[in-house]
Amino acid sequence: LGEMKESVKAVRMVDPRGRVVDIPAADIPFSYRRAHLPRGIVAGVWVQLRPGDHDRIEKTVKEYLQYRKNTQPLTLPSAGCVFKNPPQDSAGRLVDAAGLKGARIGDAQVSEKHANFMVNVGHARAADVLALIRKVRAAVKKVSGVKLELELKVVGEAWRGSMKGVDVTERKPLTRSKIGVLMGGQSSEREVSLKTGEAVYRSLVRSGYDAVAI
Secondary structure, three states, rough: OOHHHOOEEEEEEEEHHHHHEEEEHHHHEOOOOOOOOOOOOOEEEHHHHHHHHHHHHHHHHHHHHHHHHHHHHOOOOEEEEOEEEEEEEOOOHHHOOOOOOOOEEEEEEEOOOOEEEEEEEOOOHHHHHHHHHHHHHHHHHHHHHHOEEOOOOOOOOOOOOOOOOOOEEEEEEEOOOOOEEEOOOOOOOOOHHHHHHHHHHHHHOOEEEEEEEE
C-alpha cells in the first residue's frame, strides 16, 4: 500500500500568528512515521491518489486488517506501539527475547500477542505503565545491549518524579480548557476506539479537566 508521504501534495497549517499557510510536500522533510512541520496546527492535507483495481485493493486491505487482528491486541485499550524499532531489528522481538511477554505491573501488561504493545487489562494507572516501560527498557538493555527509544510521547503531569530513565518531551501543563475526545468512527477498529476513548475521557474527568466525549 506504500507510505502516506508518497501521496501528500501539500499541507495547510495555521501558524502561531493565526495565518493560513500552504506548504508543498517538497518542502516537508519526511522520516519514519513523521512529517517535520513548522509550529502550528494542521488544518488540511491535499493528497494525490492513483487509480487501481477495486477488487485487488479491497482484497489487500482485508488481508492487512486480518493480519493486524491476528498479531496485535486490538480488543484491549493501548497506545499502540510503545518503542521505536531499532535499525535492522524489531522492538517487539527484543522485548520477547528478554522474556517480558505478559509481564505486568498493576493492570498494565506487556501484550502476550505483540510484545511492543502495553495493554490495560483492568484499571491501569499512568504510573503502572511508566514503571513497566522502565522495567522493559532495563531488561532489554541488559539482555541485548539495545536502548529502546519511545515511540510514544508522554504528556501531562503523571511522569513527574517517576520517569527517571525514560526519554520524554517536557511540555507546558495543559490549560483547563474544554477537551474533546473523539471516539468510534466507521472503521473496523470502531470498538477499540470506543473503549480507548472512553478510558481517556474518564481519566481526563477524574483529573479535573472539562472533557466532552464526541
